[in-house]
Amino acid sequence: MAKEKEKTTYSTGAALLLESLVNQGVEIIFGYPGGAVLPIYDALLNTSIRHVLPRHEQTAVHAADAYARVSGEVGVCLATSGPGATNLVTGIATAYMDSVPIVVLTGQVPTSLLGTDSFQEVDIAGITLPITKHSYIVKDPRDIPRIVKEAFHIASTGRPGPVLIDLPKNVLAEENVVPKPAELDLPSYKFFTKGNAGQIEEAVRVIKESERPVLYAGGGVITAEASEVLQEVVEITNIPVVTTLMGIGSMPSDHPNVLGMVGMHGTVAANHAVNDCDLLIAVGVRFDDRVTSGLGQRFATNAKIIHIDVDPAEIGKVVRAHVPIVGSAKLVLEEIKENLTPPKCEEWWTRIRTWIEEKPQEDPNILTPQAIIKELGNIAKDDAIVTTDVGQHQMWAAQGYPVKNPRHFITSAGLGTMGFGLPAAIGAQIAAPDKQVFLVTGDGSFQMSIQELATTVQCDLPVKIILMNNGVLGMVRQLQKLFLDERYSQIQLKDNPDFIKVAEAYGIKGIRVTEVSQIRQALEDAINHPGPILLDFIISEDEVVTPMVPPGKKLTEMLGR
Amino acid sequence: MQHTLVVLVENNPGVLTRVAGLFARRAYNISSLTVCQTENPAISRMTIVVDGDDTVIEQVMKQLHKLVVVHKVLDLTEETVVERELALVRVKVKSDTRLEILQIVDVFRGRVVDMGRTNLTVELTGDAEKIDAFVRTIRPFGLMELVRTGKIAMTRLDS
Ligand SMILES: Cc1ncc(C[n+]2csc(CCOP(=O)(O)OP(=O)(O)O)c2C)c(N)n1
16 A cells, blocks of 8 residues: 555655656756756656756757757756756747747756855746746646646647746755646637638638739748648649748758748849739748848738738738738648639749849859758758758858758757757757758857767767858858958957867867868768768858848849849 | 736736736837736736837737736727726925815815825825826925826726
């Protein structure tokens, strides 16, 4: 009898926490230990959950984020109180901006010390208030199962986002906890799935009557698993498609209807098409200023706008939608598809074709970033995952890499977080151990997470690092070059280390590439190498990302091609 | 334009911070905010008077709706409502002004709740305009201190 009872009680709050995570299907936690979370690390010794130990908490949260983006599951990370928790902030903001479902666990000082400026105490729930979808401070260990369940529910439903659970040490350490039932108690939480039938009918009508329609697909399509139905809608209607940075992979990039990325570094065809369309079907997008140039109501002025989004607050935030539809992209597109009459857009395509042009051929003897990305696209498997850092290299990858599938291009779009790339590659490779994972990075960004080379080794993660080494903070240099009369300020990374030697110090193979003719061989070597590898591509500091819509200009006022 | 929003929220710690934080970071202007428990102890009611055009107010309401702890958001601006504010006003009195001040208080249906030799304190309820008018009238006598609760409001039910 006594034995039986022991089974239903749990020794500690920490053990109950891990049990609750297992009940949510959690298999892996990215975390970093410390005093306040000792009870969790002790309890970890007795669970099936795998724990990955990076070299910085920011990596833990970025990796959990990328794990979520690749797998579609909720990512979980863990840090101790105080500095451990504050080191998560950039990663939480990154996930928040890109609507990625993660659950963030932070240690906290004991409740008796809360509010007393005690050692390693910060109000992390307060600090992260604007960058979390919701947060909890656990006061009673018996609530842990409910709170964990709620956190996963909130993180993954509606518009996904990070949820933080702050766990005071005494709550984690309390023994013989008899949990309260793990039932959702969220009377005010609501989210939308099915779109309004009348609006859907109206959407079908305006699509039928349109002459120059464009479909503008974003991250919401990928999150909602709507890629398949999107492609069906496109094939029934023959509507051209542009994607956002987050929407890359929502349609196969080589699909004949895909015009490429729209916005600041979008393609000529995509930008002209959006500017001239008479109907913009916006799905899972938020009219970010990287797309609209911050023009707001002056964006795509010739067009009626159908705006489909799961978050009602996105509709009408930047532009007025003529047909607003709140709901999951998948369910809404499925219903639209049911009654769809294709518009007549042959003439429109004739016009669009005049905008589709090959990028001007660069000098074939120069090692250009475009040549590297192109070769990578040729040689990587169709289901390879590419993660990026932030800067010019990110845009070259976005423009040039042929992404075939959703959840296969992982980039920090909304926050633009340098240092995201290597942690993201780690999270991606763990989520998809059998796939090729390439990191496209720059020498600035790479050095914000370079210590994580150790994690790739420790966890046996064969990520292939494509370093576009231009010796400068290229994207900032480009802005200074184009808009500040070449007055370069603080963009030189003159005393960069020898990255090959750095890699070797971590036990990682490195290959330097200086000639176009070496690209193919180097990439093949990387793919055939069983472990992680670094390819150090030496490129010119003077390369620029084009086309470029200067801030505040219309999409058609692009510099370069 | 000023809008009066009623926000029903869960009565949890941190709720006020979430709501106030949202206004701050999205640069919305709160003119006044009152919070109190409702007939249901699990729910608190906020009355928020906020400045902004229709698009701003629409965003405010949608963003409020997104908070996990927000139960309901209503804009009472276009509704017929009963709205009240409570003010405590302390004013200087001299022997030759006392009578006049008391008459003014009477006209505004205020109540004297504290009286000293040199000052008196008036309690006044009404809509914002009425309180503004009272304060304007009384100010020349020497306004010493003023507290206002901010607006609370309820829709009228047509019976
Ligand atoms: C954490 C962070 N700090 C600063 C920036 C501003 N920023 C954007 S791109 C960039 C330069 C990136 O340089 P690098 O990683 O070398 O890439 P490149 O542009 O040269 O390809 C900077 C500093 C940022 N996006 N993130």
